[in-house]
Amino acid sequence: MDLLTRLTDALAAYGLNLIGTTSRAAYEALVPATYGLEPLLAQTRSVIVIGNGGGAFWTGFRPYATRHADDPHPLDDYTVEVVERSLTPILASSGARYRYAYPFRFWTEPVSFMHLAQAAGLAGPSRLGIMLHPVYGPWLALRAAVLLDRDLHLPPPAAGFDPCPDCAEKPCIQACPAGAVSAGRGWDIQGCVQYRLTASQDCADACHARYQCVYGRQHRYPPDALRYHQAHSLATMRKYREDT
Structure with missing residues (x-):
């Protein structure tokens, strides 16, 4: 079994099912x-660009989050743990x-993951400012990368x-309560940002525009x-507003 297949199989066990590769030159260009x-x-x-499409990654993270509820960055910590434990x-x-x-x-360690994904052809752009995948739609996230001398x-x-x-259809446009x-x-x-800071509960359960995208609806993240993610993005917005 070749190296890339072994790595991909190891990651799939944790719901890290979105894998791409790019040359250094293509990214740095x-x-x-x-x-x-x-x-x-x-x-x-x-x-190697590592991400998850759909909710399988969350299935593994959920019990970890419960055990580490008081930790400041449990999702980041879990990502490091499963990536390095499985790949090292x-x-x-x-x-x-x-x-x-x-x-x-x-x-x-300034690496642009959006550009890594672009160079790897892992996803395309969207009007929501997030990546869009042919199968998973907007329900994906970039979690890690491995730099290799191969x-x-x-x-x-x-x-x-x-x-x-x-x-x-453009359902994302009509779905956004902020008209954003x-x-x-x-x-x-x-x-x-302005809408969420003044009417935060309206978007507490989901980004309405993202939720209505016609792509990947069967792969939407679970409600929890x-x-x-909405709670964490709101906290980031509040901190940004306080710092500016």
Whole structure:
């Protein structure tokens, strides 16, 4: 069994079922030099991008969250635990040089995960400012990456996927109570933030625009996952407003 198959199989056991690869050159062509990979692993030749589509990842995280309810960042901690526990033995036995990267470490290890996903063809853009997958729709998240000194390649699952401009229904626009989504400007970040800070309970259970997307409806996150993410995004908005 080749290295990439072994890694992919190990991650699937934890609901990390969205895997892509990109060359270092393809990623670095999309980002400023400050987001380059040289400081993390100078020998990097390719990057494995790790995410989850649908709610399977949450199934594993749910009992962990209950046990670590008082921890400040249980989802980040769980991600590190399952990624490194499942992959480190495989990577170590392969003889490859490698390093993990995580989106929540951006301020100390600046890697653009949106551009990693773009370079890997893992998902396309959306008018909501989040990624869109042909199968999972907007119900995906990027969790981690592995920088490697090997050349690895997976076919890009969403290369060229950009359905929003041709979407006839556009239910996301009508669903947003803040009017913060439009065909012309996409997602109005400030409008969204202002509405949520003044009418937070209206969006406490889910982002209405995301929930109504025509793609991936059968893969929507479970209700407790939606509430968890909405609560954390609201806390981030409040902190942003306090700091500005």
